[in-house]
Amino acid sequence: MDERVKRALQQWxxxxxxxxxxxxxxxxxxxxxxxxxxxxxxxxxxxRNYGPLDDGGYAFQxxxxxxxxxxEATPWIARIAQPEADRLALEDHTGQPLDVxxxxxxxxxxxxxxxxxxxxxxxxxxxxxxxxxxxxxxxGHSLSDEALPEVLDKPENAGLTVLLGKDPIAVxxxxxxxxTAHFGFEAQPQKPA
Numbered sequence: 001m002d003e004r005v006k007r008a009l010q011q012w013x014x015x016x017x018x019x020x021x022x023x024x025x026x027x028x029x030x031x032x033x034x035x036x037x038x039x040x041x042x043x044x045x046x047x048r049n050y051g052p053l054d055d056g057g058y059a060f061q062x063x064x065x066x067x068x069x070x071x072e073a074t075p076w077i078a079r080i081a082q083p084e085a086d087r088l089a090l091e092d093h094t095g096q097p098l099d100v101x102x103x104x105x106x107x108x109x110x111x112x113x114x115x116x117x118x119x120x121x122x123x124x125x126x127x128x129x130x131x132x133x134x135x136x137x138x139x140g141h142s143l144s145d146e147a148l149p150e151v152l153d154k155p156e157n158a159g160l161t162v163l164l165g166k167d168p169i170a171v172x173x174x175x176x177x178x179x180t181a182h183f184g185f186e187a188q189p190q191k192p193a
Contacts, residue, residue: 015064023070028077028093047094057186068189076121088134104171120183134163
């Protein structure tokens with residue numbers, strides 16, 4: 001969080017929270033009142049001051065005012081940082097590395113979610129095909145294009161893993177569980193009554 005934001009919070013501690021103004025799309029795009037935020041300085045400011053709340057929600061701290069963020073998918077959107085590396089490296093939509101990944105999940109809709117120390121990160125849909133480069137079966141072999149659809153339906157049965165860092169990370173299937181229920185975050189924050 002920016003120092004000037006911290007100072008503003010101390011100076012004006014009781015500014016009311018804002019709901020329904022800011023959202024994050026499944027491609028990591030900020031929307032302000034349903035309009036794309038395109039100003040690079042504003043995007044950088046939001047990115048630096050965005051993070052989790054104690055209640056499972058996520059917010060952007062705009063000076064003394066907390067702006068609750070509606071999430072189209074997950075709180076973080078992951079991108080492949082180094083497409084040519086031997087091991088997968090991911091970063092979130094704010095440009096920060098996703099270093100600690102506990103597990104990968106595949107949803108019933110075919111989305112891939114990285115379970116990170118900071119919360120769940122949906123792998124950007126434009127990176128899904130590239131991600132297959134780091135997928136391995138239980139014997140550590142790359143997957144053929146023909147085997148991929150069957151393995152993705154039941155990744156546990158195939159012992160599917162992703163090469164990330166020193167150790168492979170397990171891939172599991174979410175089944176019909178929603179992302180919000182499984183990961184425990186608030187996707188559509190509402191103003192308290």
